Amino acid sequence: MPRQRIRKTERGTTNTAVYKKAADEHFQDKTKIRALAKKYNVCHVTLYRFIQKLKSGNTNVKVGYRCVNRVFTPEEENVLQDYIIECSKVYFGLIPTEVRKLAYELALKYKKKFPEKWNENHTAGKEWLAGFLKRHPILSLRSPQATSLSRASSFNEYNVNKFFDNLSEVMDRYKFEPRDIWNIDETGVTTVQRPNKIICQRGIKQVGAVTSAERGRLVTVAVAINAQGGHIPPFFVFPLKRYQDHMIREGPIGSAGAGNASGWMQEAEFLLFLEHFKKQAKPTTDQKCLLLLDNHVSHVSIHALDYCKINGIVLLSFPPHCTHKLQPLDRAVFGPFKKMINTATDNWMRNHPGQTMTIHYIPGIVREAFPLAVTDRNAIAGFTCTGISPFNRNIFSAVDFAPSSVTNRTLQSNNEIQPSAIEVDRMIEADHLPELGSSNKLNAHSIRSNNPELETLRSVSNIQTDDGNQFLNPASSHPSPSSPQPGPSGLQASFTRPINFSPQDIRPLPRAGIRSGTKRGYKKRKTAILTDTPEKRAIEEEYNQRNKAKKPIFQPTTGKGKRKLQSAKGKGHGKKTRNPPRSKGKENQTTANSNSSDDEDCFCIVCLELFSTSLPNEKWVQCVDCKKWSHAACTKDDSYYVCHNCESE
The missing domain is CATH 1.10.10 (Arc Repressor Mutant, subunit A)
Known part of the structure; x- marks a missing residue:
């Protein structure tokens, strides 16, 4: 057929x-x-x-x-279409085989007439799916972008409103102009590119393209743009401990750089970037600038906050796991930048046949791709689509927040559990308001009234609790046939929905449970004005608490004023690190129960900082095998510490 x-x-x-x-x-x-x-x-x-x-x-x-042999009526197919669209909106889209299986199960449940071959394969035929997609051109087969559950759940209405509250506060306080609003973020450039598409003979099973190596080395590139379309030269972080200025000689004019063992942005390199930023943007205490950035641990350091406070840089952090929607660089700049990097690397490979690319060629690659991607048009578009400049806190609709409904994770507001607007509305309908508590119950209707787009999302979502589990049900609330209702795709549906036909009865969308806390020991960050005095003091207290030793391992001596190595309590604590720096120079070979010589000075085998330059009462730990020392802050608390060198052996 x-x-x-x-x-x-x-x-x-x-x-x-x-x-x-x-x-x-x-x-x-x-x-x-x-x-x-x-x-x-x-x-x-x-x-x-x-x-x-x-x-x-x-x-x-x-x-x-x-058509007399169609399995479903046009109205039923429209309901199935809306269900498929809603699944993709909440990041639980259906693949073609799942759509065919769902159609077969729907036909069985509602006793539809269908070909006998469906019973043999327990799925609808390919011909039915092809005809269904042709009758509904709004549907298409797409490759989804992988999105973590953290991003799907964290980008919710509460977090976004909190960020815009902080943004409006600093805008009203300092009267920032578009040229004073900056966004900074890092991206990685590797020596192995992703080849661009090429034209070749049709029917060939595999097409290849030459790359420099199988696995490349990464160089971090920090980029900063402002809402007026301006930008500063990039800042490079090389995976080298001995950085030299000539390494960025082929990079964009005015570039700066640094190096460390990992090649990632760390606290010391971020301070150097702030100096580079101040030199280019020229902020002052009288003419401040706003710097938007994420909550990476290298950005939230007391030294960086002190530097920004002194030099007139106001820091505002994004909510965690929300930069894919709120950060201008991610929305409009880094995509074209990576594409131009791949094109420039392809050109380099063609011009240097048989030669392996190293990290020393990356600045030249960036110099070719940077002006083509980091343009005034892309920078302005990034700030516009995120609602930062011009300021528009209603830039995101209820459809954008729909993926956050796939989790039961609660939102914190003033140290109290604050349900989302969708959950409050569902509790109102189910008469479960007493479960909210007295304060939240009083605000339930206000939460509902402050969300004008809630009714739009409610028309395509509901909760079914027949079996004790919560599910998202986009087809359970049926609009009246007399008036068209908005569908999940934002279009007006003018057809009459069949009341007794719902794909949710066959395949409901499960809601993920509450996520467990992280085991890494990192503090959970939130959007905040980092340079404000209360927030800065909280970070400083956290920093001091983290570096405060329970029992000092190093204590100063009398005599010449040099410090003496004291015995540690029990065995040291620490962690194994990836790509650790190799120890060079004179090493301290003393054990935990012996004193170091006054003429020798040990150093941390992770960050290579000398003991003589460390902070007072800073805790150090010792490897149980080689007896070398490391900062406790550079390691992870374990009852049995073996350094990275001994672990590799």
């Missing part, structure tokens, strides 16, 4: 309105049927039958060919 029958004639394709017009003329002017058929270019027999049915009192007369 062919999937698509090719028509050879135009018979049966005339609109019913043409026959209706001809019939009205026949009833009013008594015009002959054959004359009307010739005038309107229709079949006289069909017109005669149409008029006879109208005379018999049948007002719902249809003409033309009709």
Whole structure:
């Protein structure tokens, strides 16, 4: 059976309105049927039958060919279409095989007539899916972008409103202009590119392209743009401990750089970037600038906050796991930048056949791609689509927050559990308001009234709790046939939904449970004005608490004022690190129960900082095998510490 029958004639394709017009003329002017058929270019027999049915009192007369073997009615297919769209909106989209299986299960449940082959394969046929997609051109087969559950749940209405509250506060306080609003973020550039698409012979099973190596090395590139379209030269972080200024000689004019063992942005390198930013943007205490950034641990350091406070830089952090929607660089700059990097690397490989690319060539690659991607148009578009400049806190609709409904994770507001607007509305309908508590119950209707787009999302979502579990049900609330209702895709649906047909009865969307806390020991961050005094003091207290030793391992001595190595309590604590720096120079070989010589100075084998330059009462730990020392802050608390060198051996 062919999937698509090719028509050879135009018979049966005339609109019913043409026959209706001809019939009205026949009833009013008594015009002959054959004359009307010739005038309107229709079949006289069909017109005669149409008029006879109208005379018999049948007002719902249809003409033309009709599909008599279709499994579902057009209204039922429209409900299935809305369900598929809603699944993709909440990031639980269906693959073609799942759509076919769902169609088969729906046909079984609602006792539809379908081909016998469906029973053999327990799924709908490919011909049905092809016809379904043709009848609903709004649907298409797409490759989804992987999105973590953290991003899906964290980008919710509460977190976004909290960020815009902080943004409006600093905007009103300092009266920032677009040229004073900056966004900074880092991205990685590797020596192994992702080749661009090429034109080749059709039918070949595999097409290849040359890359420099199988696994490349990464260089971090920090980029900063402002809302007026400006930018500063990039800042490079090389995976080298001995950085030299000549490494960025081929980079964009005005670039700066640094190096460390990992190649990632760390606290020391971020301070250097702030110096580079101050030199280019020229903020002052009288003319401050706003710097938007994420909550990476290298950005939230007391030294960086002190530097920004002194030099007139106001820091505002994004909510965690929300930069894919709120950060201008992620929305409009880094995508074209990575594409241009791949193109420039392809050109380099063609111009240097047989040569392996190293990290020393990356600044030249960035110099070629940077002006093509980091343009005024892209920068302005990034700030506009995020609602930062011009300021628009309503830039995101209820559909954008729909993925956050797939989790039961609660939102914190003023140290109290604050349910989302959708959950409050569902509790109102289910008469479960007493479960909210007294304060939240009083604000339930205000939360509902402050969300004008809530009714739009409610028309496509509901909770079913028949079996004790919570599910998202986009097809359970049925709009009235008299008025069109907005669907999940934002379009107006003018058809009448069948009340007894719901894909949710077969395949409900489960809601993920509350996420467990992280085991890494990191403090959970939130959007905040980091340079404000209360927030800065809280970070400083956290920093001091983290570096405060329970029992000092190093204590100063009398005599010449140099410090003496004291015995540690028990065995040291620490962690194994990836890509650790190799120890060079003179090493301290003393054990935990012996004193170091006054002429020797040990250093941390992780960060290479000398003990003589460390903070007072800073805790150090010792490897149980090689007896070398490390900062406790550079390691992870374990009852048995083995350094990275001994672990690798």
